[in-house]
Amino acid sequence: MLDVPWWLWAVFGAVVVVSLAVDLLAHRDTHVIGFREAAAWSGVWVGLAVAFGVVVFLVLGTTPGVEYTTAWLLEKSLSVDNLFVFALIFGYFRVPRAYQHRVLFFGVLGALVFRGLFLAAGVAVVSRFTAVLFVFAAVLFWSTYKILKEEDDSFDPGHSLAVRLLRKVVPVRDEYAGAHFFVREAGRRVATPLLAVVVAIEAADLVFAVDSVPAVLAVSDEPFIVYTSNAFAILGLRALYFLLAGLLDRFHYLSKGLALILAFIGVKLVLQASHKVISSSVPEIPSPVSLAVIVVVLAGSVLLSLARPREG
Template sequence: MNVPLWIWAAVLGVIVLMLAVDLLAHRRAHVIGVREAAVWSVVWITLGLAFGAVIWRFWGGEFAAQYYAGYLIEKSLAVDNVFVFAIIFGYFAVPREYQHRVLFFGVLGALVFRGAFIAAGSVLIASFAWILYVFGAFLVLTGVRMALHRDETMDPGRSVVLRLFRRLIPVTDEYHGQRFLVRRSGRWVATPLLAVLVLVEVTDVVFAVDSIPAIFAVTSEPFLVFTSNAFAILGLRAMYFLLADLMHRFVYLKLGLALVLVWVGVKMLLLDVYKIPTGLSLAVVAAILAVAVGASWLTTRPGRAGKEPATAGAGEDAEADGAGSS
């Protein structure tokens, strides 16, 4: 796949422009409701799908299928980020009107870190073809581990990163609007919002360790790996505000994501035995996610006899427990 430098520059320009538009639209702190989040979700998804159509027009259906497969994998794995973000915001009792600012800079950092990871991964694959089998085995093991521990939730208070941050940087006890730093007694100190941002960034880096190898399972083209990742990540903020209050309904989603990781890992391990067609790989991923989401909604539908699974309301419980932790 031959991609001139000016196309890379144009794509990066579009991403920067959309980030600027999003920042301008949310320059004033306010609570983002479901309707606003839904509108922005449609905007970001439309942009991502439209870019796939551009790939199809200029590079053909196979590369477009690889892009869409990578986009779907990253988009689905991003839902797991939403779970964790809800827990982090609940633990720190972050006012809803300040959450978008944290996620905006979190996404900005995620794009930079993921770009670096993708570049490093591409160099490794070009230099050591066998690294693909390492990625494949890692994804299978990660998927199995996710399935076995799918009911476990993150405890931000036990985070090594958070403890180190608080030890090295003085942090105020209260929020100061959307500011990350304030001056106290002639020196700069962090607000709890900066601690939240650091934890969000570190969490995304951890998730990228899973998601980027997963996309390399469906395409080895750096341009497709980066763009599918970028366009999926751009909609992460809107996805959070759209789904945060519905997290308790996705009781089987973690199991579905675990199966997706196992599937793409197996696909990597079988490269020299049988190359699974991209279309088939995309269909399997879509089917796994559809079944996981459908089963979740049927299980937790209103009026269903019995109690909801233990994972229900994890974000709300964390918020109640951590309201005074900041």
């Protein structure tokens, strides 16, 4: 187990809390976030993640530093799939662009909590039952197959289980009421569609965690590494969405690149589990190799998409 000083956990917590507070204050008024603003905020989140990675290198050493960087970049690349679903949800509910940041802000808060719970559970399970890594690998291989086959899951945000449960718990009106989640109508408290959108976003993130958690556990089983890398990737998700909004279709080879990354991580998990469960002679894939593969595949996918635009 990695010996992480308490103050490093405290620094991480303080950075997250302060960042969220500053972000909330900076966007307390409802306005449309343009490309320049999104690019500036993306730079801030990437800068924070990189700066924290430098601290991890200096305090914990090279191996934890490489694992943190690999896990962060992996989660960052997998989060691109989230962006497509966010766009689908916003389009389905016809969310005004001025309110989209508010929705994603609360979506990120929920994601930080749920990812923490899932990652903690994943680390605990792996530490007790190493063979479960084979199951995690199977999940990643299945996800790879679905992406490559371009299977249509017919995702319907309005009829997802989470949204249907919300409608049973509280009435949901059809019209928006500014950036409010609740309003009073005829003396009773009712939800606005904005709350349904947040619920749909949270439900989508739970689905994405099925891929994300096994993938990051292939990189490291250290709680500090897996959670901090996930947290910094999630924090930058909103700015990344507004930065790439309208451009996602241009990177049409990116999904294939993500499929290759998932398949590679699946192989890494199989070797890792075989090394621990079957024989120590089974080789493992070092973290620096994983980092190099992720960088090369992502860069190649983007460049290929730009070099060969989608026809029509």
